[in-house]
Amino acid sequence: MNRLLSQDEIDKVFRRSRDPNHEDRAKKAVQYDFRRPDRIAKDQLRAIHLLHDNFARNLASSLSAYLRAYVAVNLVSVEQLSFSEFIQCLPSPTCMVSLGMRPFDGNAVLELNPSLVFPLLEMLLGGSGKAATRINRETTEIEQSILDAxxxxxxxDLKTAWQGVSNIAFVIEGRETEPQLLQILAPNEAIVSIGLEIRVGENSGMMxxxxxxxxxxxxxxxFDQQWSMRRTDASEEHQQQMLRLLKPTTVHLDARLAGPTMDVADMLELKTGDVLSFDFPVGQPIRLTANGTLKYEGQVVAQGRRRAFFVERLVTDP
Incomplete structure (x- = not known):
């Protein structure tokens, strides 16, 4: 149905056409990438970062108990990539598993670098994990079976970390050694990439x-409803679980007597029977470190035919 414009409506049209800022406002637009329609808000990314930071700490405790060695796990990055970009960042060959995310209809990927896989395999088979040479090959079926545990x-631990958001069961659905052959997602499909560094003794690698x-x-x-409600302080039950997992692990103890400096000329003249004087008072306590961290102060004593360390004080603030 046609109608005539009033004089007031006509004046508004003219005023709008003469407004220089109106055209600028009309030109303002937000860039949209149709290849990545599933971009995640920054606040949710921060929540994901915090979630996997807790996952890293719990995993370090679990792996330390399982391997009976000190394991450090650090969250390195949380970012959004396309699936093809994620695959291109992985070494070849490597150790990968595709994961079902039940009850959701989708697949995730978990990858362990070869620089980490083979030292871990040696430790699981009773070795020290100190490889003489760097191994860069595909894992065998037997090795993959050993890695299943x-x-x-x-x-x-990943499921436990996500329980505060959703009860997701991560189930292994396939294995692959060549990243380019893993085709569980479309190349342009957006993913959240989580990178963690795992360090076991002298060996380290990315997961x-x-x-x-x-x-x-x-x-x-x-995330909005439940993650913000999570308590920052660990519960007593969680603390007991962490303590139970850490008790079987081993640490390296080191007690050193700090001495003076010496000229090379004097050192070359040393012979059997010489006595070196240390600028270290007899009553001053010696420091004992655990994995390089100061923990105790005390004295080196004799216990039978062995040297021992007498603990005088626990260092609470190194």
Whole structure:
């Protein structure tokens, strides 16, 4: 139905056409990448970072108990990538598993670098984990079977970390050694990439996790509702669990007597029977470190035919 414009409406049209800022406002637009429709908000990324930071700490305790060695796990990065970009960042060959994310209809990826896999395999088979040469080959079926127990520990801690948001069961659905052959997602599909560094003794390597952004985005309301309500202080039950996992692990103790400096000329003249004088008072306590961290002060004593350390004080603030 046609109608005539009033004089007031006509004046508004003319005023709008003469307004220089109106055109600028009309030109303002937000860039949208149709290849990545599942971009995640920054606040949710921060929540994911915090979630996997807790996962890293719990995993360090679990692996330390399982391997009976000190294990450090550090969260390195949380970022959004396309699946093809994620695959290109992985070494070849490597150790990968595709994961079902039940009850959701989607797949995640978990990858362990070869620089970490083979030292871990040696430790699981009773060795020290100190490889003489760097191994860069595909894992055999027998080696993959041995690694299954390790993956179960990782996935159990990952499930526990996500329970505050959603009860996701991570299930191994396939294995692959060549990243380019893993085709569980479309190349342009957006994923959340989580990179963690695992250090065991002198060995270190990366563990990478890739999750579909569309599933993570679906859970945004649960992040808002539940993650913000999580307590920052560890419960007594959680502390007891951490203590139980840490008790079987071993640490390296080191007690050193700090001495003076000496000229090279004087050192070359040393012979059997010479006595070196240390500028160290007899009553001053000696420091004892555990894995390089100062823990105790005391004295070196004799116990039978062996040297021992008498603990005088626990250092609470190194």
């Amino acid at each position: 390790l993956f179960r520990i990782i996935l159990n 990478n996790i890739g999750m579909p952004s569309i599933i993570v985005k679906m859970l945004r309301h649960r």
